[in-house]
Amino acid sequence: MNKPVEVLPDQSALVARALELILSKLETAIREQGRFTIALSGGSTPKPLYEAIATQKLPWDRIHVFWGDERYVPPDHPDSNELMARRAWLDKVNIPATNIHSVPTLEAEPAVSAAKYEQHLQEFFNSSSGEFPALDVILLGMGDDAHTASLFPHTEALKVRDRLTTVGNKDGNPRITFTYPFINSASTVIFVVAGANKRPALAQVFAPVADDFTYPSRLIQPQGELWWLLDAAAGLELKP
Numbered sequence: 001m002n003k004p005v006e007v008l009p010d011q012s013a014l015v016a017r018a019l020e021l022i023l024s025k026l027e028t029a030i031r032e033q034g035r036f037t038i039a040l041s042g043g044s045t046p047k048p049l050y051e052a053i054a055t056q057k058l059p060w061d062r063i064h065v066f067w068g069d070e071r072y073v074p075p076d077h078p079d080s081n082e083l084m085a086r087r088a089w090l091d092k093v094n095i096p097a098t099n100i101h102s103v104p105t106l107e108a109e110p111a112v113s114a115a116k117y118e119q120h121l122q123e124f125f126n127s128s129s130g131e132f133p134a135l136d137v138i139l140l141g142m143g144d145d146a147h148t149a150s151l152f153p154h155t156e157a158l159k160v161r162d163r164l165t166t167v168g169n170k171d172g173n174p175r176i177t178f179t180y181p182f183i184n185s186a187s188t189v190i191f192v193v194a195g196a197n198k199r200p201a202l203a204q205v206f207a208p209v210a211d212d213f214t215y216p217s218r219l220i221q222p223q224g225e226l227w228w229l230l231d232a233a234a235g236l237e238l239k240p
Contacts, residue, residue, distance in 0.1 A: 005008050005206075005228040007235035011194055014231045015048045022049075022137060023056065023152060025188050029136040029159035030062050037177065039066040039138040039186075041149070042081030045194045046139060050089035060095040067179035068122070068138055069168060070103035080090060080105075103176045110167045110174040111163050117176060118165040121180035130162065132185035134224070140183070142193045146215035150177035153214050180219040187224040191217070196233040 008014040022038070029036040038044065038239070053073055067081055070225045090100060101120065107113040125133035139146045149155050150168030160166040160179045168177040183189060193202070204215045212218045230238065 004226065005235065005238050007230050007232060007238065009029070009232050010168055011048065011231055012119050014194060014229055018046075018049050018139075018190060018229055019052045019056075021188075021190060021229075021233065022053070022139075025137050026058065026063070029088060029187075030059060033136075034060045035064060036079075036195040037064045037066065037135045037137070038221055039068040039135050040081065041068055041141045042083050042084065043072070043141045045192055047084060047088050049139075049192065054089040054092040054190065058093075058094050061099065064099045064101060064124070065095070066135065067103050068140065068183065069111045069175055070105060072105050072113070072176065074106060075102060078104070078169045103169065110176060112136060112174045112175050114163075114165045114167050118163060120182060121164050132182050135186045137179070137188045137190060138186040138222075139181055140189060140191045140217075140220065142191060142198060143200065144195075144197045144201055144219050145189055146217045148191070148217045148220060149183065150175035151180060151216040151219070158213055158216055158219070169193070169240045173178065180216070183220055188223050189220060189225070190224045190227045191220075192229050192231060196236070197233040198230075199237055202234060203237060207227045 008017055026036045059199045070081050071079050080198050104113045104116045123222045127133040144146050145153055152170055155169045156165045157168045157177055161181050163179050164182040166179050168175040
C-alpha cells in the first residue's frame with residue numbers, strides 16, 4: 001500500500017506541520033468555495049494543534065467544524081471530544097455557534113444520535129441519501145490497535161458502507177463515528193500520530209498485505225489527498 005508519510009522530529013514539529021497543512025487547505029477552500037469544513041479527532045495528540053489554531057487570525061465565520069467521532073457522553077463530560085476542542089480552541093475564538101456542528105449525544109439511543117448527525121450532514125451539504133459529500137479536511141488519529149475515529153477492529157461499524165455515520169463500539173461503550181466510506185470521500189485526510197506504542201500498528205497499516213478488519217486504518221484510502229504525519233517515535237521504522 002502506497003501511503004505518503006512525513007516523519008517529524010518531535011511533537012512541536014508535528015503540530016507545526018499539521019497546522020501548516022490545515023492553513024493551506026483552509027486558504028484554498030475559502031478562496032474557491034467561500035467556506036472551509038473540517039472534522040476533528042479526539043485523543044490527546046491533537047490538543048496542542050487545536051491550541052495552535054486558536055492563535056491564528058482566521059475568517060472564523062467561514063469555518064465550519066464537525067467531529068469524525070464522539071464518545072456517547074454529554075458535551076460537558078470530561079471524556080467529550082467536543083469539550084476538549086472547545087477548551088483548546090473553539091471557546092477562544094469568535095466562531096459563530098452555528099458553525100460548530102456538534103454530535104448529538106443526548107438521545108435515548110446511540111443509533112438515533114448517529115441518524116440525526118447524518119441528517120444534519122446531509123442538510124448542511126445539501127446531499128441526498130446514498131451520496132457522500134466531501135469535507136475539506138478530516139483529521140484522524142490512530143490507536144495502538146490501529147483503530148481510527150471510532151472504527152475499532154472487528155466491530156460492526158467497519159461493515160457499514162451505505163451511511164455517513166454509524167455507532168462504533170469500544171469495549172461495550174457506544175460512540176458515534178463517521179463511516180470509512182464517508183471519510184474516504186474527503187478532499188484531504190490527515191493522520192496525526194505520535195508515540196512509540198503506535199509502531200507495531202503502523203507496521204501493519206503500511207504492510208503490503210494485512211487484514212483491514214484487524215487494522216481498520218488500512219481502510220482509509222480517500223479519493224482526495226492522504227497525509228500521514230508522524231513524530232519520530234511513531235515513525236522510526238517508516239522514515240523514508
